[in-house]
Amino acid sequence: MTDDAAVQDDHEVEDVAGLEAQGDAAADYIEALLDICDLDGDIDIDVQNGRPYVSVSADDPLALRLLNKAETVSALQELSRLAVQSKTGSFSRLILDIGGSRDARKQELTVLVERAIARIEDGAAQAALPPMSSYERKIVHDVVADRGFSSHSVGEASDRHTVITRA
Template sequence: MTEQDTAAAETTETATAGTGATAEATSVEDDTRDEADIAADYIEELLDICDLDGDIEIEERAGRVYLSVTDEGGALRVLSKPDTVSALQELTRIAVQAETGEFSRLILDVGGSRDARATELQRLVDTAVERIEAGSATAALPPMSSYERKLVHDLVAEKGFHSESEGEGRDRHTVVTR
């Protein structure tokens, strides 16, 4: 092998190694984009079936797809109840998984329901902290989803308190302590 052949082979190996890393990063971005597109198509079809208008916004945060469905006329109120949003989120995740073969961790917001729930969770945390400051050793919050419990843990930590999830399945809830 000549010096030129050796240099060419090393260049090819370097280019291939670089392409592999780039291809892997691009693959993750493509997977997230595919997940978002599949989820948006699913929600769009659902809105069409329900004869509802809505704008779908897609955002990616920390590798997780966030889908927001909004409207100006308030017609989405019927779909923005917490239990309904949770059910729609699970159905959308299943549709994505059926298409991609991969588990989806997407978050769905309909008509600002996530912001409204975050405000409600903040009130629950404030009340729990007040009970502890008044002398209670612990304050248990009602059962909620893992996403909501994560929000609660963050809110509790911001206030300088400690929290843990307890229970199983639908009864899993957060307990706040000092």
């Protein structure tokens, strides 16, 4: 192994350790929130695609029903990111999943993409989707590419959305 490769491996280990530390900080924040709300939940921490990923689950699916709505998860994710930044001093691209909310949203986005592709197959030149977060747009881009179509993001800030076209 060359010295450059060894240095790169050391940086990757440090990066993973830093991401795990961010996950730990977010998990501490979410655990405190669950305690305040008197909710039971199991917290899992992982690193996926270069991001800390914190998942909250419960034996009783109804236990987290107040927290797993898309808007609530997004708000809690932002608060968790702030808690991580406060604790570690680092900006975090943390992903928070509560009660399977991310999988449910991916399914919703897949249906949205399928409808948009159907419009294109029926003759439309392109199909624009509603504004969504960068994480959601990434999911859309992946689903669109898997279907053999092309997509790009358009707009600024809260108006940023995805446009789908033929490849």
